[in-house]
Amino acid sequence: MAYDYHRSGSLAEAFALAARDDSALIAGGTDLLVALRKKKRAAPARLVSIRSLPELTAIEAGPGLLRIGACAPLTEILAQPVVRERLPALAQALAVIGSRQIRNVATLGGNLCNASPGADSAPPLLVYDATVELAGTGGRRELPLSEFFLGPGRTALRPGEIMTAVCVPLPVPSAQSVFQRRSRVAMDLATASLAVNYELQGGVLKSVRLAAGAVAPTPLRLRAAESWLEGRAVNEETLAKAVELARGEIKPIDDLRGSAWYRSELIGVFLSRAFRNRKEGDA
Amino acid sequence: MNEFRFIGVDTARPDAPDKVSGRAQYIHDITLPGMLWGAIRFSDHAHARIRHIDTSEAEKLPGVEAVITAYNTPEVRIGFLRDNFALKRDKVRQFRDEIAAVAARDPETAREAAALIRVEYEPLPGVFSPEEALVEGAPLVHETDARGRARKDNIVPVRFAHHSGDLEAGKRASRHVVEGEYRVPLIQQSCMGTAGCIASFDARGNLTLVAKTQIPFLAQKDFNRALGALGLEGRNTRVVVPALGGGFGTGLDTHAYEYIAMLLAWRTGRPVKILYNREEEFAFLSPRQSASARIRQGCDENGRLTFREIEVVQDNGAYTSWGATFPSVMLVPATSLYRVQNVSFESKIVYTNNTYCQAMRGYGNPEITWPIESSIDELAELAGIDPFDMRLLNCNQPGETTPMGLKITTCGLKECLERTAASLDWKEKRGRQDAKRRGVGMAGVINVAGGGKIYRSDGSGIILKPDDYGNVNVSYGGVEMGQGLHSALALTVAEALGIRPENVIVNQTDTASCPWDVGTHASRGAFMACNAAVLAARKLKARLLEWAAEIYPQEVEEALARARRHSSFKEPDFDWRDAARRGQFELANGILTVTGAPELPELQVDFGRLLRAVHFRRQGPGTTFAEDAFYEPPTELPDWDKGIGNMSATYAFGAQGVEVEVDEETGEVKILRLVAVHDVGRVLNPQTLKGQIYGALAQGIGYAMYEQVLTDKGRVLNPGFTDYKLPTACEMGFPIDVQLVETNDPEGPFGAKGVGEPGLVPTAPAIANAIFDAIGVRIRDLPITPEKILLALRQRR
């Protein structure tokens, strides 16, 4: 295996090279190089590296919004106090991706653009209503993350488009969020995962967001369960119905990491645990 | 106080600095001048007739030097039943069957050429489990045996059985009887260093094989036989063993890839290297076989065992290697773990179109201790007895002879069980089933620890050769594969001879320079090597001390004469001449002196100086030294049909305990604490011994909870660590209490027993027993995954 390796000097140059159909973008390379070695992906003529472009690595906190450059390494994102304090589900998810060595080079954009059904950053970003910025020679656009994933390995990126940033609205301080996940051992992809974000006001749930990973062709919002929970009080009956609805929305499969049955069980457990014993004002 | 100078003292391993600094030469690091690379074309079917092999495209590829098949090379049969061939001619019986091979200038070209070989097949129906293979009229994996006689079924013709006492009487005497079927999966040895070899011929037709082997001398025999097949009768194979990145049993047999490298080297006249990558290691090397065991055992009203009955069925895969002989080792715990009369053991080894299987650390013992020790807990539960008390009640005792005829000399089982219970706070914690869903469990182990006689000789030779500078070179035919054998040898030679461990240099294992050894397996390495070393060291020491009578006075007089030139010198107030005349010499710590001498440099002769003084003698002919010894343990080759014979010179015992917490909603098991108490006879090097046990525990946990080679109709689905899960450091993040019990075995070197395997044997049943204690669910099928636990919990409701 031999490729040309091109380290882009500017975003414009990266756009131009990315537009050629024999190019492949490389950020941290932790998905790409494995896929190439295992021949799970056709070999490109050229790897276009975008990871050292400052426009793509910056992490900027604005009022009510965190803008994370697509090529920011996971370790850098985790080091942001705002992530740990305001986006705990995202912090919990990023912290279990691979090992520290992997997190030092793996990028958030790579995790999303690789579009694995189990990409761990996706469920928390979905429950925080994140949007993604996509750009190329044809211009810039913004898309809700929930519209980005089309199937395993398939995204809304157009040929030659680069993801430039992920924008995360910061939840109100009273919101609570959590990410749960199970894998066979450490350093393993998720068997199933669930991120939850909600507020508890006057004893009832508000702004409920649920998103699951590794239980469908793409990471997905569990909208039926969300709307059932919206405005209701947390009790075992409510949760049981939510679990039932959630299980109806996911489409898990049997594979080496677990059976469809077990995945469905896990989603139910994660969902109940996310709400059980939570009180107003709990973090 | 330690009665020894080096034995029992933490000592850094002699091989460690080179290994941690990347200097050790593994097979991966070795290149010979003019060397070619081999690659193998494996089968595309689990069972098929080979219709046609077209190698023309491969031959045309630039850089290819040879393409071989069974049609253009002599037939080379392999395996102890001779049911396998280096290259397959008419039929493939498993996905990893070798059909053709290529030698080329680099590994990429070789692999590319191998992929260009076209094979036409006529697919045949296959059998993929013993159940399928045993059905009347099932497709035959082998239509004939090695001699060409027609075969009627898929049963491998090896028999290991045992029937002692009166089973029916045992059953009648039982108050409680339990029965269960237990399963173990196919697993991979997962050596850090993958498999490989380099074959080269000299101009006279002698073969040198640099091989990742644990059996250099049995391999030499196998390869010499293959030389005969090439028309090279009487030529010799020299087996050279590089640094090994783990063996774990993978090196207990010779492999088709080694014979293929040999055929390619002979064809091209150049050295040929074949090296497996991780995926190939998983798909094309022999793993540890899956097996099922049905066990029945009973006890009387007091909990005393009344009988034990076991039937084992093993999936052999398509060809026969040493995995088929696992029942020979299963007999040890089956008949002798705890006191039990009236034992019945039967085994059936079945050909299938799955990958063929091989040895792995423990060799049948974990497979059978899993049902035995789970069943002991089931029996205790039924009888309403604490499982710890039941184990104590039936505990083996020193001096007993078991139904298999094993002569138990020293036995620390009772102490191991008691210490395990104490460390776990057993009486306090067991049987509580509290809200936290915590539980404790334990299991015991018996393992051969003084060799395991499965061959005409179970011995080991050794040569000790001092040089002029006070170093002793050790030539030993066993293999250092990461377990610390060289460290044990250095300590033993130093202790027995009276020199320092850093002056003991263990040579690379090479059949040309090392004496015969049957192989490094069965926890026998250090036991045999060190026993042989003690014998040779005694001979060497006796010879050296004979020379002391001449050399010592001469060297001391000279030293004193030199010392007297200093005015401050005071004559020693000690009659050293008299002691020397009486022959009261002592060699210790690399220094020769006489008994009672004060610690004055003038009265001490350095070991190197002694050797030089003998070599370059002032008058008369001098000499150099070398001594050899061969240690053959006092054991018997068992009668396998009857399952009787004292196959080991001593037996190791141990107990492990674990505390777990089970999440009843997800089925996840968290280990809170692990205790491993092992009767090791005597600790040689505490550091390496604990290393053996920690490593074994990780393997035991892998077997218990994570590992399984998944296959679909004979094809491996998870050939790599992405989906074949070993425990990582994160899974091992709990306190581990390792305790060593010293029983000082009379047959062991300085009292030591073999310790390589026992550490992984009882781990799985200890965990399963703890899970039962926590949530009342028993898993009988390894690995114990959260999914299985959750399913069992659901089924219980």
Ligand SMILES: Cc1cc2nc3c(=O)[nH]c(=O)nc-3n(C[C@H](O)[C@H](O)[C@H](O)COP(=O)(O)OP(=O)(O)OC[C@H]3O[C@@H](n4cnc5c(N)ncnc54)[C@H](O)[C@@H]3O)c2cc1C
């Ligand atoms: C040992 C190991 C463990 C792992 N464990 C986990 C885990 O637990 N959880 C998990 O979710 N993942 C895991 N991964 C997967 C991987 O590390 C992540 O998906 C990582 O975030 C990918 O980022 P990257 O920068 O390395 O992507 P790359 O490999 O560089 O790229 C991945 C894909 O995205 C494309 N791409 C990258 N950046 C952009 C961009 N800005 N715009 C458009 N396309 C782009 C590339 O062309 C490529 O197709 C693991 C990987 C390894 C090797």
